[in-house]
Amino acid sequence: MDGAAVPRFPRGVRLREDAARGRWVVLAPERAFVPDDVALEVLKLVDGERSVGGIADLLAARFDAPREVIEADIAEMLRDLAERGVVVAG
């Protein structure tokens, strides 16, 4: 998943707040995933319109790290999720 890829959640997968446990979860058929704080900020920006690079731009303004590091980490995270079928790249 490179900077130009546009990630989205496929049908049946959604990011949801689990208020009872005070956390967010990605719910997929038969499976669930719990993002850490930074991963949650990434997933909240996955809308099927923003590219990986666009997400990196937004987060680089909020986090204290070089933009290229942020983009590389985001791409790696989303690639891992894509292998699990939790996101797809458009």
Place this chain on the structure above:
Amino acid sequence: MAWIKPRVAEVSLA
């Protein structure tokens, strides 16, 4: 805010 490599953990629904 500090950037920490983002991670997503799979949890067992069971």
